[in-house]
Amino acid sequence: MSKPTERDIARIRARQAREDFNIFSRLPAVYAASRSQGQKFLQHGGGLSIVEWRTLWDLCEVGPMTIRDLAAIQRADHSLLSRALPEMRRKGFVTMRRDAEDGRQMIVEIAEAGRAAYETAAPVMARRRAALRAVFSEEEVNQFVGYLDRLEDFLRTPIDEFLKEDTAE
Amino acid sequence: MSKPTERDIARIRARQAREDFNIFSRLPAVYAASRSQGQKFLQHGGGLSIVEWRTLWDLCEVGPMTIRDLAAIQRADHSLLSRALPEMRRKGFVTMRRDAEDGRQMIVEIAEAGRAAYETAAPVMARRRAALRAVFSEEEVNQFVGYLDRLEDFLRTPIDEFLKEDTAE
DNA sequence: AGAAAATATATGACTTGTCACGAATTATTT
């Protein structure tokens, strides 16, 4: 009975219900849903990709910056930007120039087509944030973000610390 | 001044701080960190991939089931499993057979090598969950999951509902 | 000044996830 050969629907349901409380297993689904919804909104706002949107938004809000800066703001790996930017330049969304003072850095700046694309997408994305605010109060967002902070902190702890201890389960 | 040509570090910092409270922008990073940590744990537990681990775990806990069932438990698209399973069969982790009663379905069952791989990985992964419990109390996990539920609900709402309303920002 | 270390970017290889569509099978309707 601990190893039935037939599909057991009750057990499947039970497993599903239990996994609802497994944070590790919830995260991918929530993130995927967020990405998917974001892409749909962007589709209605001119067809930018998520990376493009985030980058144009950052550049419009704060002005020119390096690839590293963009990655830091977006909490993403720099390679993601490094790969996306040449195509954005080709589209006329941004300009890129090597920093005169520090030859390692690349300074990215918004260009005309980029500002236009941003202005098309921005109102739609503002709607999205407004819709979220209708669901979560400011206080709740703060609490939620507090949990995310703590979780991220946990997730970035080197794993040796957990594996060394002698207490399991 | 609203469009400086030089990199403005104070503004970059400010933007970063503001984005800390943007749930949409936090999610990818938190998820990426979780995936990355999970992969590292699995590396110490025999080298399974995340999809492999989830699948073996589910199959060991509930017995044989269809691809659809696995996708539902994992809250993932069926295509992800559909693609991963043939390789798992090749490794001797699972067996697959077409359901005799419903010829559309594929019944997946744990196999010997799969159980062995599971048993190697399981203690390490149990450590991980234990470590998380040291950081979040049961009550907190429930609250956190509550937020995730509400967020996921929001994220799966058809976007027309948000775009039709006349109130922006 | 020269050597060593650190930092910024680019790039290859990989994983996890989506969506859309076609083919096969089963269920429902007329």
Place this chain on the structure above:
DNA sequence: AAATAATTCGTGACAAGTCATATATTTTCT
């Protein structure tokens, strides 16, 4: 019984991430 609809799975095409490593440049140390 035939036609229509729904479901399951497979697969192609893509997006968004990661990590590791190489290269160029700057910084720091001796």
